[in-house]
Amino acid sequence: MSVRLAEQLPATGHVIAIEDDPVVRMLFEETLAELGFSSATFDNAAAALSHLEIIKGECILIIADQGLPGGIRGSEFIRLAKERWPLIPSILTSGYVVDEQVIRPPTIFLRKPFTLNQLEMTINSVLQQ
Template identity: 40%
Template sequence: MVVEDDPTLRLLMVEIVSELGATVRHFDSADDAITYLLQAHEKCRMVIADHGVPGQIQGTEFVGMVKGRWPSIEA
C-alpha cells in the first residue's frame, strides 16, 4: 500500500513496488487508506506512507494505527 498525495511521487513508488512483483493499492490520503484496510478482505503486507497527507489522519499517525491494529504489516 502506498499513501502519497503527490501524484508524481505516488506513481514512482507504485512503479517501483510493482516492478518487485507486488500488487499495489495506492491512496492520496491516509483516511482513504485506513477505510480500505478496515474493509479489505485481502492481506496487506507493507505500507509506505508520506508523513504529511491531506485529510484527518496524517501519515505518521496512520503508520501508528496500522502497527497497533495489524502488527504483521511492515510500515
C-alpha cells in the first residue's frame, strides 16, 4: 500500500464486505484494516443484511461479490441496502461477466482477479464521490 493513497482515504469508518471465498474475504479484512477501517465480513448476503439493520446503516462502504450463496446476489444486496440507506457507496465484484444493467450507478464494478493496488484505488475512488 502506498502512503500517498492511505493519506487520501478517510481516517476511520466501518465497511461491510460480503464474499463467499474465504481467502478473498481475509484479503478484504486485512486490506481494510491497513487502510484504517473497521470491517465486518460475511460469506452471505442475508447475514450482512441483518448486520446492516443492527448497525442502522452506519457504514461508509459496502463491498459485495456478485456470486453469493443463499439466493441474494451482490447487486441485489446493494439494491436492498440503498433502498433504505441510499448514501452508502458500494463496490460490486465478480470474476464473471456481469450485465451492466445490474450495476446501478454510482456503484463501481471491480473485476476479479484484482490487485491490492486496484482494490485500494477503487475504494479511494468510491469514497471520494
